[in-house]
Amino acid sequence: MKAYLGTGLLGANFVKAMLRRGEEVQVWNRTASKAQALEADGAKAFESPSEAVKGADIIHLTLKDDATVNEVLAAASTGFSPAAVIIDHTTTSVAGAIERTAFWKDKGFCYLHAPVFMGPPNALEGSGSMLVSGDQAVIAQLGPELEKMTGKLINFGPEEGKAAGIKLVGNLFLISLTAGLADALGLAKALGIDATDVASLFGSWNPGAGVPARFDxxxxxxxxxxxxxxxxxxxxxxxxxxxxxxxxxxLTVLPAVVSQMDNWIAKGHGADDWSVIAKDNL
Structure with missing residues (x-):
């Protein structure tokens, strides 16, 4: 039997997917109505995290941040079954993931941080990507459980906290991408170009296809x-x-990029490839 703590958009769809696979799931959410809504799908909602985890062999989490994860796990711990496994899908700091892994291991419980690049539809469909790192024996043991939840399980090796770091790197790129799209729409507006024409451009020309080569x-x-x-x-x-x-x-992104361009031109790199602006980050 499983427990799921944190049934927002992502967590709720993970729960629904588990229920569709015939699994028994107990749920809790700080806003109780979100957990209670899942009873229509077959889940059993509880008013406290300690009640929700009673009898659960595996406890999944999708919460807000490090502080919330620590708070909820502390509250839930009085209901933990012996040798319960904690799988945390929350986007957290690297230090937090490392500290929790050691803390709960010392108390006799397995904690694995497994952040995701998955939206709610992915959680329901079992698509998208899930990241793990750390104790390879633990990952091998929990692999079958995690693979049911995601289209791709990506193992970044034995370094604790690395998956948390990779998740933050990926999210930074997504934030930058969205801000870049906002700038593109802003420029289109300034030039009197309708957003549908910009959509048509990206429908025919995919600049993302060049990301691996540019990154290399x-x-x-x-x-x-x-x-x-x-x-x-x-x-x-x-x-x-x-x-x-x-x-x-x-514009949000372009002024900052222009500042870096001017800096590198002043250093004598005007004839170099423009990606030289990334040189200091290598």
Whole structure:
């Protein structure tokens, strides 16, 4: 039998998927109505985390942050079955994941941090990606349980907390991507281009397909063979900034990028590939 603590959009769909597989699931959520709503799907809701985990061999979590995870696990621990397994899907700090792994191991319980790149539809369908790292024997033992929940289980090796770090790196990219799309829409607005035309562009041209090659070029650290010179990229960025300013459109990402471009041009890198702006982060 399983318990699930934290039944927001993601957790609720994980629970629904478990129930569809015929599993028995006890649930708790700080907003009780969200847990109670899952009783229509076959879950059993409880008013406290300690009640929800009673009799559970595996306890899943999807909560807000480190402090919430620590608080809820402390409250739930009085109901833990001997040798209960805790699987935490919360996006947390690296230090928090490491500390909890050691803390609960010392108390005789297995804690595995398994953050996800999955939205609610993925949780329901068992698609998307789940990340793990740490004790490989534990991961091998829990692998079959986790593989039922995700389309891809990615193991980053024996380093505790590494999965937490990778999750943060990925989320940073997603945040930057969304902010970049917001800037693209802002520039389109400034130029009098409808958003549907921008959607048509990305429907035909997928810049994301070039991410692996671009990333490899940056990692290699050789910017002397440009596919797009920094001077030329800066010229284009200037046209974008000028159009936005004339129309009173505020851009979020581009001004920061332009500042870095100017910094590297001042250092004499104008003829290098424009990705030289990433050099200091290698």
């Amino acid at each position: 070029k940056i990692r290699a650290g050789d910017f002397s063979k440009p596919s797009w010179e920094l001077d030329m990229a800066r010229k284009d960025a200037g046209l974008m900034m000028e159009a936005a300013e004339k129309s009173g459109v505020n």
